[in-house]
Amino acid sequence: MSSGSKAKDRYNYDLFQQIYCLSFCANFVDWHGSEETLQTALRQTLDEALPNLTGNWTVSWGPRVYKKYSPESEDSPPDNTWFAAVDDTQKVCVVAIAGTVITSVQDLYQNFDVLEVVDFDDWVSQWSFEDIPEPQNSFPIGDEPSTIAYCSKGTCVGVRNVLNNPSTRYGGGIRIDEYLRSLDPAYTIVVTGHSLGGALAPIAALGLVKAGLLNYNQKIKVLPSAGVSPGNGLLTASYTLTFPRDPVGGEGYQVFNTDYYNIYDIVPQAWSPDRSDDRNLHRILEDILHLSDRLRPLFECILKKVIGVSQLSQITYNPLPGQPFDGPMPPLLIDNTLEIIAVIKDQHIDAYRYEIGIDAFLEKFHNRFLMRVVAMRMVAQGLPTIR
Numbered sequence: 001m002s003s004g005s006k007a008k009d010r011y012n013y014d015l016f017q018q019i020y021c022l023s024f025c026a027n028f029v030d031w032h033g034s035e036e037t038l039q040t041a042l043r044q045t046l047d048e049a050l051p052n053l054t055g056n057w058t059v060s061w062g063p064r065v066y067k068k069y070s071p072e073s074e075d076s077p078p079d080n081t082w083f084a085a086v087d088d089t090q091k092v093c094v095v096a097i098a099g100t101v102i103t104s105v106q107d108l109y110q111n112f113d114v115l116e117v118v119d120f121d122d123w124v125s126q127w128s129f130e131d132i133p134e135p136q137n138s139f140p141i142g143d144e145p146s147t148i149a150y151c152s153k154g155t156c157v158g159v160r161n162v163l164n165n166p167s168t169r170y171g172g173g174i175r176i177d178e179y180l181r182s183l184d185p186a187y188t189i190v191v192t193g194h195s196l197g198g199a200l201a202p203i204a205a206l207g208l209v210k211a212g213l214l215n216y217n218q219k220i221k222v223l224p225s226a227g228v229s230p231g232n233g234l235l236t237a238s239y240t241l242t243f244p245r246d247p248v249g250g251e252g253y254q255v256f257n258t259d260y261y262n263i264y265d266i267v268p269q270a271w272s273p274d275r276s277d278d279r280n281l282h283r284i285l286e287d288i289l290h291l292s293d294r295l296r297p298l299f300e301c302i303l304k305k306v307i308g309v310s311q312l313s314q315i316t317y318n319p320l321p322g323q324p325f326d327g328p329m330p331p332l333l334i335d336n337t338l339e340i341i342a343v344i345k346d347q348h349i350d351a352y353r354y355e356i357g358i359d360a361f362l363e364k365f366h367n368r369f370l371m372r373v374v375a376m377r378m379v380a381q382g383l384p385t386i387r
Contacts, residue, residue, distance in 0.1 A: 011361045013054050016254045019094050019223050020356050021053060022085050023192040026098035028369040029065060029081040033377065034072050035168065038065040041372040042081070043170055049365040050085060059170070060086040060093065061179040066165050068106055074377055079106035080161045080200075084179060091187045095176060097162055097204070099195030099226075111196055111228070113154030114271050115313050120151040120207075120235055127211035129178070132164040140314040149238050150315045151203060151231035152271070158200045159207060177213040189220040190256070195267060195348065198227025198259060202320055206239050221246060224320075225260040225352055228270040229279065233318040240321055253356050255323045262327035262355070264288050265347045271310045271317035279319045281307050289343065292335040327351035 013021065025046060029038050042063045050057040062083035070076050081098035100107045119138040126133050135156035140146060166175050180189055193201035201224045208214050222243055229236075243257035253260050261268040261279065266288055272280040284303060285291065291299055310317055327347050334340055353359040 010052050011054065011358075013358065013361075014254070015055075015090065015092070016223070017356055017358050018053050018055055018057070018087075019092075019190055019192055020225070020253065020352075021358050021361055022057070022094045022096045023194050023197065023223070023225070024353065024358070024362050025049065025365070026063075026081050026083065026096040026197065027194060028366050029063075029078055029098055030101050031370060031373050032075055032077050032103070033373055034074050035065045035067055035078070036072070037074060037373060037376050038078055038081070039063055039169055041369055041376060042083070044372055045365055045369040046083070046085070048368060049361070052361065052365075055087045056089045057085050057087050060084050061174075061176060062167050062170055064165060064167050064170075064176075066161050068161075077101040077104040077107075079104055079110075080158060082162050082176065084176060086183075086187070091184075093180070093183055093187050093189050095180070095189065095191045095201075095204075097191070097193035097197040097200050099193065099197045107196060110154040110158040110200075113157070114152045114317065115309050116153035117150040117231070117313050117315055118153055118156045120149045120156075120203075120231065120238075121210065123151075123156065124207045124210045127163075127207065127213060129213065132160050135160060146232060146234060146315065149231065149234040150313075151235055152313075152317075155199050155203055155230045158196065159204045162200060162204055163207070163213075177208060180208075180218070181213070181215055183218065185215060185217040185219070187219075189214070189218060190223055191220065192223040192225075193227075194225045194352065195227070198224035198268075199230045202227065202239055202243070202257075202259070203230050206242055209242055210238075221256040223256055223260075224258075226262070226265055226267050226348060227259045227320065228267060229272050229277075229317040229319040231317065232315040236318045236320055245321060250323075252325065253323070258321045258323040259319070260323045260325070260352075262347055262351045263324050264327045264330050265351065266344055267348050268319070268322070270306075272319055273307045273310050274316060274318075277319055278322060278324070281310065288330055288347070289340060290330065290332055290334060291340075292333055294335065295337075295340075325355050327355065 086093045118135040191205040246256040
């Protein structure tokens with residue numbers, strides 16, 4: 001058996017694990033660099049990594065790295081990253097959307113702009129094959145029962161970035177929806193993402209269906225994880241009607257169209273202020289971060305302000321259907337901010353990779369991506385590199 005064959009058999013994953021690997025591969029781009037540098041490093045890494053997965057995966061569109069400002073700068077982070085990969089044997093096409101790059105102001109805006117909201121159906125009705133317009137603010141009246149599906153402005157901005165920007169170096173200069181329409185209807189499309197991507201993926205998929213930007217006979221599913229609540233109950237109802245749980249009796253991470261979340265992860269607790277929801281902001285301090293008396297008053301004040309921002313939107317944020325798992329039990333007492341950061345990272349990133357069983361694959365190829373970015377930046381600066 002050749003060394004290539006041995007490498008190909010190294011990670012024997014089921015289909016859901018394969019899709020989650022692709023989802024987390026989009027998150028490799030958590031480093032500063034120009035659009036060109038980051039796209040090239042990710043494409044080279046994907047070309048190396050995907051043959052190691054079960055199946056016959058290849059990159060079929062992108063990757064696209066988008067930076068609203070200074071796309072040629074090597075010293076700023078990306079706003080959004082996404083790509084498509086296809087397996088012609090399993091007849092599956094995956095669109096993977098990256099999560100938050102913590103140093104990206106634009107990513108933080110997409111995560112935290114929940115004060116402004118958008119009439120989702122009205123916005124989507126304006127989408128076309130030529131353009132997806134910028135989302136415009138709506139102004140709901142808080143004390144009146146809503147008949148409108150509202151989505152947070154930040155989520156809508158991220159969705160537009162992903163759907164309206166064509167591929168550049170890779171993918172023929174077309175938008176992702178145009179590529180998806182070119183697929184044979186025998187292929188199932190799966191839109192996936194973690195964290196910020198876990199909110200963008202379901203709303204992007206919902207928009208594509210509602211706007212009629214896919215062929216009528218194409219099958220589309222969603223596999224998000226650790227996503228925040230993107231809008232109100234009517235948005236959740238619209239999503240649930242369009243993307244019912246699949247399969248109905250599925251267990252663990254093997255369920256489409258639900259947000260796979262760790263009950264000890266603070267991120268999916270945003271942005272519902274309603275304690276009756278299975279994910280809500282109150283759980284952050286009541287069930288997850290057990291803070292000392294020294295730290296608790298400060299974080300209670302912060303949480304109060306966060307809940308206030310959610311409520312000032314004049315809508316009640318409501319989580320999408322979820323599929324929970326129990327991550328590692330958080331510490332019984334936390335007495336310093338570094339430990340808070342460590343708990344948040346462990347529960348929001350590592351717990352998922354270990355629970356799904358894909359950590360070895362991701363650790364190896366994330367490191368390969370980082371090495372490529374560093375080498376490319378050294379070459380650009382005329383510095384010697386080790387080959």
